[in-house]
Amino acid sequence: MRYISTRGQAPALSFEEVVLTGMASDGGLYVPETVPRLSHENLAAMAGLSYAEIAFRVMQPYVGGEIDDETFRGIVRDAYATFSHDAVVPLNQLDANHFLLELFHGPTLAFKDVALQLLGRILDHFLAKRGERAVIMGATSGDTGSAAIEGCRHCDNLDIFILHPHNRVSEVQRRQMTTVLADNVFNIAIEGNFDDAQAMVKASFADQAFLNGTRLVAVNSINWARIMAQIVYYVASAVALGAPHRAVSFCVPSANFGNVFAGYMAYRSGLPVKQFIVATNANDILHRTLAANDFSKRELVATLAPSMDIVVSSNFERLLFEAYGRDGAAVAALLERFQVEPTALAEAPLASLRERFASHSVDDATILEAIREAHHRTQEILDPHTATGYRAAERARADAETPMITLATAHPAKFAEAVVKAGFPGVPLPPHMEDLLEREERYVVLPAELTEVQKFVAENRR
Numbered sequence: 001m002r003y004i005s006t007r008g009q010a011p012a013l014s015f016e017e018v019v020l021t022g023m024a025s026d027g028g029l030y031v032p033e034t035v036p037r038l039s040h041e042n043l044a045a046m047a048g049l050s051y052a053e054i055a056f057r058v059m060q061p062y063v064g065g066e067i068d069d070e071t072f073r074g075i076v077r078d079a080y081a082t083f084s085h086d087a088v089v090p091l092n093q094l095d096a097n098h099f100l101l102e103l104f105h106g107p108t109l110a111f112k113d114v115a116l117q118l119l120g121r122i123l124d125h126f127l128a129k130r131g132e133r134a135v136i137m138g139a140t141s142g143d144t145g146s147a148a149i150e151g152c153r154h155c156d157n158l159d160i161f162i163l164h165p166h167n168r169v170s171e172v173q174r175r176q177m178t179t180v181l182a183d184n185v186f187n188i189a190i191e192g193n194f195d196d197a198q199a200m201v202k203a204s205f206a207d208q209a210f211l212n213g214t215r216l217v218a219v220n221s222i223n224w225a226r227i228m229a230q231i232v233y234y235v236a237s238a239v240a241l242g243a244p245h246r247a248v249s250f251c252v253p254s255a256n257f258g259n260v261f262a263g264y265m266a267y268r269s270g271l272p273v274k275q276f277i278v279a280t281n282a283n284d285i286l287h288r289t290l291a292a293n294d295f296s297k298r299e300l301v302a303t304l305a306p307s308m309d310i311v312v313s314s315n316f317e318r319l320l321f322e323a324y325g326r327d328g329a330a331v332a333a334l335l336e337r338f339q340v341e342p343t344a345l346a347e348a349p350l351a352s353l354r355e356r357f358a359s360h361s362v363d364d365a366t367i368l369e370a371i372r373e374a375h376h377r378t379q380e381i382l383d384p385h386t387a388t389g390y391r392a393a394e395r396a397r398a399d400a401e402t403p404m405i406t407l408a409t410a411h412p413a414k415f416a417e418a419v420v421k422a423g424f425p426g427v428p429l430p431p432h433m434e435d436l437l438e439r440e441e442r443y444v445v446l447p448a449e450l451t452e453v454q455k456f457v458a459e460n461r462r
């Protein structure tokens, strides 16, 4: 399997190279040159298999033999043994035809664990094989950070630097990162927002001179392996509800767009998906683009669903690449314009996206209302991100007959502010995190200046 850049100018890479890289050298993101096929027979044969076995079967073509099958099976098995639910990502039926796909049973209680438990092990495998060290730089609006630290901290060959927006993540999210006192883990609170943090990480990939030749690796969803691992739960949940014999729809709380793009890849591989609903909070650029062709930046606002407080959505580029018929030059031109002025998609690509994608945006008041309503109807307390999906699924679904799977992306215990504002006393943390609020923290606060951040990384890496 070869991987090509969405901007068409960077060299094609192997799976191993793509995992050990971040962005492509032309500023684009890597995608597989060809989309592996999940045939009707392949899908039908997955009914009743364990999550780990489905994961192996779905991901093996993307790995393309670069990790031998036995080793890869072991990596997959170990990654998902860390989840507290036997089904790994159980489906929870809300009503006759609406299901929650619970993606929060991993060690850090958000869907990011699904990919990062795997990516940490894959990185460990490749770096140990090469006898190389690497530096990770990642940006987080709250969940990727702790999942990356948890997934990678045992890897001796890695130093991990995670940038989070100062005072803009929940206390539980911050402490999940800052109470890990390992020698190879560094948390940086940036005086800015998530977009500032992500821009600095991307700029560091574009010019890595500050690392004097040490390899820089991405743990954000710019890394293809993140997307690959997330494809699996779309397949597993659809098969559990009758695919390939019947189609399903998905509603996905979205921001950086890695999650729903993974679903789209599952669909492109052959999974019968009727509709993807992109649910956003008040940072609604994805909804404005899909619904009104308004592909323009607006000021980032702080919401009750802070992990989705993102304006510049990385993986939308991967979808645009497909919508523009894999024309890298057209994608590069569009995204360069987007950086400096309000813009719009060309008619044909937008029309092709609208065939499969709908969208809905949910403000804070509606998030609270959705949490209360879901509890009244189902006794579940949803986290505020899942609540955006729950509401969007009802508002934007194409029909009532196709099973709707809303992705439950985080555990409500991570987001006390929204839960309490919705009128509940709060949700206890699971036993392994019971004393989180008493643990010692370690982090630095830095201005949102690239040189300061790079200096800190260069001075502290081992």
Ligand SMILES: Cc1ncc(COP(=O)(O)O)c(C=O)c1O
Pocket: 110, 111, 142, 143, 144, 221, 253, 254, 255, 256, 257, 258, 259, 260, 307, 308, 385, 386, 409, 410
């Ligand atoms: C809890 C939660 N839900 C939803 C999202 C949105 O996912 P994505 O960025 O893959 O669109 C994120 C992070 O971005 C998140 O942490």
Ligand SMILES: N[C@@H](CCOP(=O)(O)O)C(=O)O
Pocket: 139, 140, 141, 142, 143, 144, 145, 219, 220, 221, 222, 255, 256, 258, 307, 308, 314
């Ligand atoms: N919501 C994310 C933002 C980063 O997204 P990623 O999927 O690119 O890692 C977070 O919680 O950090």
